[in-house]
Amino acid sequence: MRRIKFTSFVIVLSFSGFWLTSCAPEKDEEALKAEAKEIHDRVLTVDTHSDTPSLMLRKGWDIGERHEPGQRRSGKIDLPRMAEGGLDAEFFATYVGQGERTPEGYARARERANLLLGAIHKMAEDYPQLVELATSPEDAYRLEKEGKRAAFIGMENGYPIGKDLSLVEEYYDRGVRYITLCHSSDNDICDSSTDRRNPEDKGLSDFGREVVAECNRLGIMVDVSHVSDKSFFDVLEMTKAPVIASHSSVRTLCDHPRNFSDEMLKALASNNGVIQICFVSSFVKKAKPNPEREKALAKLREKYGSWSEVRDESVREKMEDEYMDIYEKYPSEKATVQELVDHIDYVVNLIGVDHVGIGTDFDGGGSVEGCDDVSELPNITEELLRRGYSEEDIRKIWGANIMHVFRKVIERAKIVGA
Ligand SMILES: [Zn+2]
Incomplete structure (x- = not known):
């Protein structure tokens, strides 16, 4: 990793008296911002996780329209702001909260997954000039050249798969x-990192092994975010392709x-996989205890049940509003871009920039x-450049790594599936 480029450039210029000392720091920052913007525009930028599809289901919210950043009902991503933030590709997630592991529960989960899948497909149909559904790395690189957004589905x-393995292929056919x-x-596939009602971590189930093998066969990336430590190691032991977090x-x-x-990071590197650093503040910086907020959130859960139980969109909106009220009333200190990039640095130093x-x-x-x-994503590139990452490193971090893994998963599927 070359991490000297920008700073050494600045030092040489400063010593040669190129800049007046009084305005040098501002100039440095301006030059850095300009260079970061150029790099950000040149490289393929990919975000591997957003829950925006749930907003697509909301009445009156249109992903093709620009929503003012920072407003309560704006959401974090829409197509105009994706372009502003120079984000080329997004993996839109069909998130379904865990509910009961019964035939009725599976049916409801499938219904929700279908709604979200439908919303993502509809976005591509409504705005063909802005966005296209993508199912391969080649799609992402082609769309970047065409100046369109690539919409992947995760x-x-x-x-929603329940215990029916054939659904994995059905979801693949719909773009997942x-x-x-x-x-x-925990679910029928594996134990979760945040479910300790049963203190024993049982890891990946027999059915889960079949699901991983089916993903390998089809060319679906296995995502190990959210899974328990044992589930993670169980997956790595049997998968025939690299995995992603x-x-x-x-x-x-x-x-x-x-x-x-x-x-886990070292094991992920031996699997040739990739970890995609998450922007949830409490995963970046340890949150201070906030008992009043916890109490208010518990009351909210009592009132509405868990998110997965609320299926009526208008009730869901009310719940979201009250949820945001609570966060405004009992705020906590947020992690910063610098602290987020510390996580990237840490992974790079431990297992490398790939x-x-x-x-x-x-x-x-x-x-x-x-x-x-999404409009503020260039700030990440700026911080990477400030820390001396080369354009090649930034290209890898922003998209080349994940697309490389994706390509390997597809190549592997051709062998496994044959
Ligand atoms: Zn998540």
Whole structure:
């Protein structure tokens, strides 16, 4: 990794008296911003996780329209702001909250997944001049050249698959290119990192092994974000292709079960996989205890039930409003862009620059100070450049790494599936 380029350039110019000392710092910053913008525009930029499809279902919210950043009902991503923020490709997630593991529960989960899949397809039909559905790395690179956004689909939580393996192929046919095996609770595929109702971590189930093998056969990326530590190692032991963590961060820097330990990061590198650093503030920086907020959130859950139980869109909106009220009333200090890039640095120093990328989790809780929505993504590139990352490193982090893994998964499928 070359991390000297920009700073050495500045030092040489400063010593040669090229700039007047009084205005040098401003000039440095201006030059850096300009160079960052050029690099940001030149490289393929990919975000591997957003929960924006749930907004697509909201009445009156249109992804083709620009929404003012920072407003409560704006969301973090729309197509105009994607262009502003120079984001070329997004993996839109069909997030389904974990519910009961019964035939009725599976049916409801499938219904929700279908609604979200339909919304993503509809976006592409409504705005063909702005965005296209993408199912391969080649699509993303082609669309970048055409100046259109690439919309990939990731399925967050394998719950809609229930116990029916044939559904994996059905979802593949509808464009799904990664499956996050579980969400916040254990499911039939594997145990979750955040479900300790049963303290024993059972890892990947027999059915889960079949799901991973089916993903390998079809060319779907297996996403190990949200899975428990044992599930993670179980997946790595049997998968025939590299895996991704579509939105996770580093446990050594922020001790949270959703984040990856050093041991996991090293194992991920031997699998040739990639971790996409997540922008959820409490995964970036340990949140201070906020008992009043916890109490208010518990009351909200009592009132409405869990998110997965609320299917009426108008009730869901009310719940969202009250949820945001609570966060406004009991705020906590947010992590910064600098602290977020510390996670990228950490992964680079531990396992190298080939195994890290960006997975914002916008519209699913992702937001840090200095990068609250998609239009502010160039601030990440600026910070990388400020720290001396070369254009080649930035290209890898922003998209080349994840597209390389995706290509390997597709190549592997041709062998496994044959
Ligand atoms: Zn998530």
